[in-house]
Amino acid sequence: TALYDCIVIGAGIQGSCTAYQLAKNQQKTLLLEQFVLPHSRGSSHGQTRVIRKTYEEDFYVQMMHESYELWAQLEREAGVELHRRTGLLVMGPENGEGFSRLKATMQRHKIPTVFLEKQEFSQHIPNVNLADGNGALIDTFAGVLYADRALRAVQVNKRMFQSCGGVIKDGEKVIDIRPGAEVTVTTDSGVYRGRSLVITAGPWANTLLTHTGLQLPLKVVKINVCYWKEKIPGTYSVGQSFPCFIAMEPKEGEYDIYGLPSNEYPGLMKVSDRRDAAFKRTGLIKAMAWWLTLWCSVSGLTCVILDYRSPKNENSVIIYSKFGPIIGKLLSQLAMGQVPSYDLSPFRIQRFQSHARSSL
Ligand SMILES: Cc1cc2nc3c(=O)[nH]c(=O)nc-3n(C[C@H](O)[C@H](O)[C@H](O)COP(=O)(O)OP(=O)(O)OC[C@H]3O[C@@H](n4cnc5c(N)ncnc54)[C@H](O)[C@@H]3O)c2cc1C
Incomplete structure (x- = not known):
């Protein structure tokens, strides 16, 4: 089996943007999706979304500045209007x-x-x-924000993910994850090895995390x-x-x-x-x-999770979020072992410590 620099599970907007950022950074990247693309069973389908800087929290506003720039960059790269x-x-x-x-x-x-x-x-x-x-x-x-168009642009536009050497395998459901120095990911039709793993499984996050021994208080x-x-x-x-x-x-x-x-x-x-x-x-x-x-139910707040490198599972990044390309950039930085360009402490799994049923 081929060894990838990174395997990304879930080709919603977050996984697709992450995979694109990784491939752009010369990382040999595999993006796995359980359904045949395009599909309408996750969170990212539909024609439109609201994009805004109107958030109560400072860290979201700060990230949104760059998110707008990255969407504009994607528009230029893909040659389509996204916003x-x-x-x-x-x-x-x-x-x-x-x-x-x-x-x-x-x-x-x-x-x-x-x-x-x-x-x-x-x-x-x-x-x-x-x-x-x-x-x-x-x-x-x-x-x-033209959501379907954005997703299509990142995944299939010839100048984007695939032309940077990225591989998409859709219609392949991940059924097992074996952590280790190299992560082994088994789907219903293949086995893949990766130096790092990103899980962007949206509503299916906890189902997938079962394989890593981690359960988060998600609803x-x-x-x-x-x-x-x-x-x-x-x-x-x-x-x-x-x-x-x-x-x-x-x-x-x-x-x-x-x-x-x-x-x-x-x-x-x-x-x-x-x-x-x-x-x-x-x-x-x-x-x-x-x-x-998928939303996090802790304290009734909708919140983002960005975390990685738990003791037993050193090369995994786990995520639930919105914000598309900026999250893609942050996740790719985490997967490549770089220092993320924002303080991620508001997004750590640790904040759920008293809630999480975790064996990690
Ligand atoms: C109706 C609606 C309206 C929204 N409106 C806004 C808005 O106006 N503004 C805004 O900023 N946000 C909005 N959001 C939120 C935003 O759309 C989501 O945060 C975002 O789409 C999440 O993307 P994701 O990639 O994390 O998840 P998803 O799109 O759900 O992607 C997860 C992917 O993982 C795949 N997967 C799961 N398990 C496996 C497995 N075992 N093997 C392989 N693949 C697997 C799934 O099939 C899926 O494709 C809205 C969401 C919804 C549903």
């Missing part, structure tokens, strides 16, 4: 902790933001009501993706510069509703939510899909 700037409208309880923290972070990082007073709101965002007691801001750099949740008929046809579309939006919940820890201007299907805005009850309440007209994704 469309629309702005992001955030509405939330004016004096609520979450909204205040967000506002403060935006100001601290000097993110181009428009803070809207109640009386000027309708001038900027016609045809939307700002609830009493809610504040509003617009992250003017945010926008729509897989379904997200409702619905399409909302425009109330006044033509006014909520990308073409009309309607922004992406987030409606923050008054209670800390409750899931926010967010959406994108109509774009994928004419006259239909895309809205995502994780609460079935809220969907029924808001009367969304057309439930198009159920997708599966």
Whole structure:
């Protein structure tokens, strides 16, 4: 069996970006995917996602600066448009902790933001009501990321992963991982050896981690993706510069509703939510899909895991995250034994120590 510098398990956006970064750095890289590509059973499919710098946490904002640059670089390399700037409208309880923290972070990082007073709101965002007691801001750099296109660009564009010498094997499910100085990965149709291993298995992370003896406190949740008929046809579309939006919940820890201007299907805005009850309440007209994704359930927070080199499994990187190319870059740095370009302490598995059932 051939020896790879790195084997990446999972060809969602994170694994694909990681594999691409590795191949670009002359690492002999194998990307393994259980389903035949393209598939719609993980977290990365679908036409669009929101991209933004509007996060409460400083470390996310810092990473997003570079993430935008890397998406732009990918656009140039692949020769396709991946990002469309629309702005992001955030509405939330004016004096609520979450909204205040967000506002403060935006100001601290000097993110181009428009803070809207109640009386000027309708001038900027016609045809939307700002609830009493809610504040509003617009992250003017945010926008729509063309997710399917991005995935296709990284995986199959001839100038990208495969032309850098990367190998993709899809329709091969990993069924065993043997750690060691060299990692041995067994799929349902082959055995592969790697000097290092990256696991980017999204909702299947814990199933795969069973083979390494590590179990993390992860919870897989379904997200409702619905399409909302425009109330006044033509006014909520990308073409009309309607922004992406987030409606923050008054209670800390409750899931926010967010959406994108109509774009994928004419006259239909895309809205995502994780609460079935809220969907029924808001009367969304057309439930198009159920997708599966993975979130960490610790303290009710959605969070990223980036970690590697546990004592028994020195050459593995484990990940759950969003942010595409920046995570790909960080994971490739970890896999190559380089010092990561950001402080990864907020992302370590160690923070779950009291929760993790780990034998590592
Ligand atoms: C509906 C929805 C809306 C979202 N909206 C946004 C948004 O607006 N903005 C944003 O930033 N993020 C958003 N996200 C989050 C973002 O899409 C995900 O964080 C991201 O796609 C995760 O990618 P991933 O590569 O980690 O996981 P996945 O895409 O799930 O990839 C994991 C891959 O691993 C493969 N795999 C698993 N087990 C094995 C095995 N044993 N052998 C081989 N392969 C295996 C799977 O088949 C899969 O292809 C959204 C997610 C969803 C679901």
